[in-house]
Amino acid sequence: MSGYATQLRSDLTERAVAYAQANGHVTRRSNWESGSVIFRPAFDNRSHGNFHPASYRAIIARPRWRRRLEKVLTVPERLTRVDDDQRLCELDSCCSSDALLMNVFCHPQVASSSAVQHLLAIEHEGLPLFGWRARVPLKEGKLDRTEVDRRIGSLLVESKLTEGSFEPGPAERMNHYERFTAVFRRSELPRTRKQYGCYQLLRNVLAADAHRASFCLLTDARRPDLIESWFRVLAAIRPLELRLRCKLLTWQELAPALPSTLQIFLDKKYGIVGH
Numbered sequence: 265m266s267g268y269a270t271q272l273r274s275d276l277t278e279r280a281v282a283y284a285q286a287n288g289h290v291t292r293r294s295n296w297e298s299g300s301v302i303f304r305p306a307f308d309n310r311s312h313g314n315f316h317p318a319s320y321r322a323i324i325a326r327p328r329w330r331r332r333l334e335k336v337l338t339v340p341e342r343l344t345r346v347d348d349d350q351r352l353c354e355l356d357s358c359c360s361s362d363a364l365l366m367n368v369f370c371h372p373q374v375a376s377s378s379a380v381q382h383l384l385a386i387e388h389e390g391l392p393l394f395g396w397r398a399r400v401p402l403k404e405g406k407l408d409r410t411e412v413d414r415r416i417g418s419l420l421v422e423s424k425l426t427e428g429s430f431e432p433g434p435a436e437r438m439n440h441y442e443r444f445t446a447v448f449r450r451s452e453l454p455r456t457r458k459q460y461g462c463y464q465l466l467r468n469v470l471a472a473d474a475h476r477a478s479f480c481l482l483t484d485a486r487r488p489d490l491i492e493s494w495f496r497v498l499a500a501i502r503p504l505e506l507r508l509r510c511k512l513l514t515w516q517e518l519a520p521a522l523p524s525t526l527q528i529f530l531d532k533k534y535g536i537v538g539h
Contacts, residue, residue, distance in 0.1 A: 266428060266489045273359055273426040275535055277301055280358035283533050289313030301358040302337075314356055314363050316529045319370045329370060332394050335362070361425035364534065365414055365482070366394065368518070371526050379521035383513060384419055384480060392416040398471035401442040408441070412471055420475075422468050424483040424490055432456075433463030447473050452500035454493065465497045469510060478509040484536070485514040 280301035284291045290304040291313065303313035312320045323329045337352040355363040369392050374380055381387060396415040400408040414421040424430075438444055438460045447470055454461035465481065472479040481494050494512055501507040519527055520538035530536040 268487050268489050269426050269428050272484065272486050273300065276358050276426065276533075279533055279535060284313055287313065302352055302356045303358065304356070312356075314358060314360070316367050316371060316526055318372055318525070319367045322370045322372055323366060326391075329366070329394065332362070332366065335395075358533070359426040361423040361427065362394070362413065364425055364515070365421070365423040367529070368515075368522065368526070369414065369416070371523060373523045374526070377521060377523075380518070383518060383521055384416075385478065385511070386417055386419050390417065396420075398467075398475065400467065400470045400474050402440050403442050408467065408470075410467055412468060415477075418475075418477045420468055420472055420477050420479045422464060422479070422481050424481065424487065427490075430462040430464045430490065430493055432459040432461050433466065434459055438463070438466065441470055443470060443473060447502060447506065448497075449500045449502055452496075454496050462493050462497050465494060469497065469501060469506070472509060473503070473506055478511070480511045480513055482513050482515065482518070485516040 277300055280291070280303075283289070284301065284303065292302050292304070293299045305312045309324065310321075311317060315323070323333065333353060333355050335354045337354040337357060354360050355366065357363065368374060375391065393415045394413065395411045397409060398412050398420070400410075402408055412420045413423045435455070435458055444450075444466075448466065450460075453466070460466060468479050468481075471477070481490075483490050483494075485491075491512065491514075498507060498510055498512075501510065515530070515534070515536045516538060519530055519536055522530070527538070
């Protein structure tokens, strides 16, 4: 994990502890006495410490969004507390980029915000889809089944926060994409002998190409390592039209366009403040 990711994870964990104590939220740690802070939903399921109240109410009201809350959190080590057999969910973690994404884009006032639409270069195109299967064409008529974090209309979004880096992908897998060589100058991509770096970005750009969509990497301004990786991938895109449909936006750039109560929540819990 990069130093930037480690520092941000530490900051978010400290903020989560303070936020939970100040607001009476029940929490635990993902790894016994270490790891990220995990928020528990209220017993009546009407509130959740990891979510802005208005966003959580909207999520619970829509079955497709609510199912996203059940995504399991992968914990690298076996835990030893009494409640360790209880399943941990990824969006309960204070460091979850998916939870941050839903906090923002499930808020009722965000969907109709002209300021947000302007920043994302979209028109109002209905409700967002989370965990959308792009079905990018592979060779031999097959389709990729990996997910895109969010789709709204013709915009695909990859959300990042404390992830160590973009996942690498085996060169053999990447060469199996039908339009990989048509979309990218392979010699300019970050890679080792057997792997291409930034598989998640490559896959999302290929999805944007396949669906004639736009793509936006939404990340934290405190992650210059991820931003640098994105610009390396962007520079390797062959079609100019596709390159122009790809963009970068930071949470800090987006924050001033959001409702005031959501801005306060993001400041206290994530340290995200508009530039």
